[in-house]
Amino acid sequence: MPVTTIAMLTAGGLAPCLASAVGGLIERYTEVAPDVRIIAYRNGYAGLLTGDSVEVIDEVRAAAGRLHAFGGSPLGNSRVKLTNVDDCVKRGLVQPGQDPLRVAAEQLSRDGVDVLHTIGGDDTNSTAADLATYLRSNGYQLTVVGLPKTIDNDIVPIRQSLGAWTAAEQGALYARNVIAEHSSNPRMLVVHEVMGRNCGWLTAATALAHHQWVQGARFAEWLENAADRWDAHAVFVPERPIDIAEEAKRLRPIMDEHDGVNLFISEGAGVREIVAAMEEAGEDVPRDPFGHVQLDKINPGQWFAKQFAAKLGAEKVLVQKSGYFSRSAAANDADLALIRECTTYAVDAALRGESGVVGQDEGRGGELRAIEFERIAGGKAFDVSVPWFTDLLRDLGQV
Numbered sequence: 001m002p003v004t005t006i007a008m009l010t011a012g013g014l015a016p017c018l019a020s021a022v023g024g025l026i027e028r029y030t031e032v033a034p035d036v037r038i039i040a041y042r043n044g045y046a047g048l049l050t051g052d053s054v055e056v057i058d059e060v061r062a063a064a065g066r067l068h069a070f071g072g073s074p075l076g077n078s079r080v081k082l083t084n085v086d087d088c089v090k091r092g093l094v095q096p097g098q099d100p101l102r103v104a105a106e107q108l109s110r111d112g113v114d115v116l117h118t119i120g121g122d123d124t125n126s127t128a129a130d131l132a133t134y135l136r137s138n139g140y141q142l143t144v145v146g147l148p149k150t151i152d153n154d155i156v157p158i159r160q161s162l163g164a165w166t167a168a169e170q171g172a173l174y175a176r177n178v179i180a181e182h183s184s185n186p187r188m189l190v191v192h193e194v195m196g197r198n199c200g201w202l203t204a205a206t207a208l209a210h211h212q213w214v215q216g217a218r219f220a221e222w223l224e225n226a227a228d229r230w231d232a233h234a235v236f237v238p239e240r241p242i243d244i245a246e247e248a249k250r251l252r253p254i255m256d257e258h259d260g261v262n263l264f265i266s267e268g269a270g271v272r273e274i275v276a277a278m279e280e281a282g283e284d285v286p287r288d289p290f291g292h293v294q295l296d297k298i299n300p301g302q303w304f305a306k307q308f309a310a311k312l313g314a315e316k317v318l319v320q321k322s323g324y325f326s327r328s329a330a331a332n333d334a335d336l337a338l339i340r341e342c343t344t345y346a347v348d349a350a351l352r353g354e355s356g357v358v359g360q361d362e363g364r365g366g367e368l369r370a371i372e373f374e375r376i377a378g379g380k381a382f383d384v385s386v387p388w389f390t391d392l393l394r395d396l397g398q399v
Contacts, residue, residue, distance in 0.1 A: 003143075003351055005037045007053070007108070008117040010073040011044030011080070011124040015149045015163030016170070016329045017339055019074055021119050023067030024343030030061045033351060039111060044120075045080035045127060048104050049093040053111065068336060071328040073119075079289060082127050087289040101134040108135070108142060115143045115350040121150040121161075122378030125357050129373035132355060145350045145370060146357040147342055151327050154199035156377040158359035159366050162342065163327070165334045167195075167202055170326035172209035175232075175264070178320045179210075182260040183224040189261050189314035193301030195323040196266040197292065200237020201382040203266035204389050206322070207235045210264075211392060229258045234398055236304070238268040239384050248311035250397065255312045265304050267295045267323070274303050341368060 008025060010018045022040070029036055038056035041047035067074060080093065082100040089096050094103050108116065108131075118128040125146040132144040148158045151167035175192050182188045194203040214231045221227070233254050236242055255261045275293060278285050286294040301319040309317050331339060346358045349370045356370030363375070384390075393399045 003033070003036055003114045003353075005039065005112045006115045006117065006350070007039050007041060007111065007113040008075070008119070009041040009044050009048060010075045010077050010149075011118065011120040011127075012077060012149065013079075013121075013151075014072060014077065014327045015151050015161075016071055016166035016327065016331045017147075017149055017163035017335055018077075018119055019067040019070045019072060020331045020336060020339045021147050021149070021162060021343055022074055023064040024339055025117055025347060026056055026061055026064035028344050028347040030064070032347065039113070040075050043076040044078040044124070045082060045104065046078040046091075046093055047076070048107055049080070049082075049088065049100060051107050051110075068339075069330055071330045079123075080127075081123065081289050083130055084289050101131060104131055105135050105138065105140060109140055113142065115145065117346065117350070118144065118146045119149050120146070121148070121152075122155050122376055124149070125373065125376050129376070132373070143350055143353050144355045144373075145346045146373075146376075147346055148357055148359045150378075151202055152196045152199045153201040153205075154196075154378060154380040154382075155357075155359070156380045157362040157371065157375055158357070158380075159362050160338060160360055162339055163331065163335055164202060164205070165338075166329055166332040167326040168205035168209050169332055170329040171202070171206035171322040172213060174320075174322035174325045175206065175210045175262075176213065176230075178318070178322075179230055179262050181318055182229060182262070185316040186259055187255060187313060187315040188259070189255075189263070189305060189309055189312060189317045191263045191265055191301050191305045191308075191317065191319040193265050193267055193319060193321045193323075195321075195327065196238070197268040197271075197295060198238055198379040199382045200239050200266045200269070200384070203237050203264055203269075204235060204382060204384075204392070206326075207232045207264040208388060208392050211395065224259075226258075229260060231262065232264050232396055233261050234396065235264045235393065236269045237266045237382060237384065238271070239381050242269065244307050245311075248308060251308070252312055255314070261308075261312055261314075263304065263308070265301055267300050267321075270300055270303060271295065271298070274298055274300060345370070
């Protein structure tokens with residue numbers, strides 16, 4: 001069956017790839033299938049449910065390459081799970097008694113969509129799989145081709161998700177300026193909280209990028225302008241046990257010698273302990289429509305800061321989060337190359353009628369392919385035994 005209408009949407013949190021991925025898809029279709037109609041649903045699945053779409057007109061096609069230079073999403077995002085009926089009703093996206101999957105399917109049918117491109121993380125693409133299954137069971141054939149977006153780099157079985165390299169680079173830039181605050185007060189504890197719910201890859205990669213900058217910078221090595229003072233002193237990720245008492249013993253001499261300590265902490269590190277304490281106290285644990293703990297509301301960074309401050313004798317504590325800064329950046333050169341490779345494959349797969357999430361399949365030796373939806377899952381753990389991370393910990397004296 002010939003493809004006549006393409007639809008696309010971006011969903012979930014931001015990542016430094018969304019604008020570029022949208023631009024790349026439009027460019028590739030314009031190159032190989034210029035007569036195909038392209039529409040975009042605004043604000044993710046919310047736009048699909050409400051029929052809020054825009055046509056990709058010729059002027060947009062001609063300017064699509066400009067999107068590679070920007071962060072954010074030109075289409076807008078939202079966090080909507082089509083199988084969470086109560087949440088969809090509560091937000092006014094469907095009426096009471098309606099099935100969001102059916103509402104979305106009927107909208108796609110009315111729009112004559114043959115291919116849907118979803119750009120998002122595991123939740124976005126698992127929702128796309130639910131939608132495709134529903135459509136097939138009701139006699140409507142739809143090719144769904146997803147692109148893997150998450151700065152956490154935690155999608156199974158994808159080796160490298162789009163935007164993660166850029167987020168680490170931007171997080172290191174953020175850290176550089178935040179850590180300069182050490183000179184504003186004696187005995188400063190700086191806690192850099194990095195995004196990463198279940199996976200510590202981004203925290204580790206951000207700390208590595210900062211450490212490499214410190215190694216290459218030409219410090220005066222005088223008073224506060226010294227490499228040891230600017231460097232990371234500890235990295236905490238969810239996949240590695242944290243002995244706060246032992247770490248405090250190691251870090252106290254650093255505080256005494258350098259007048260400050262810099263910690264890189266994954267937002268998911270220590271969450272189990274925090275949630276358990278809240279539940280034991282009878283407090284409500286805030287969660288999003290997907291059931292995830294809302295980390296911004298339980299503040300893991302503040303919790304860690306409180307644990308360490310007294311033990312290190314800190315006079316001032318600064319907790320800063322780089323997430324919104326790093327996730328909204330424009331893609332760097334490494335990510336742009338990966339995005340180009342993936343969008344090219346995604347368009348070609350769509351025109352072949354091949355559904356799946358396009359990425360480097362770790363189960364196939366890193367082969368770029370449309371990975372079956374049923375194999376896509378979130379929460380891929382960071383392998384803390386990889387040499388670049390163990391070398392980093394060794395450099396910081398943490399092992």
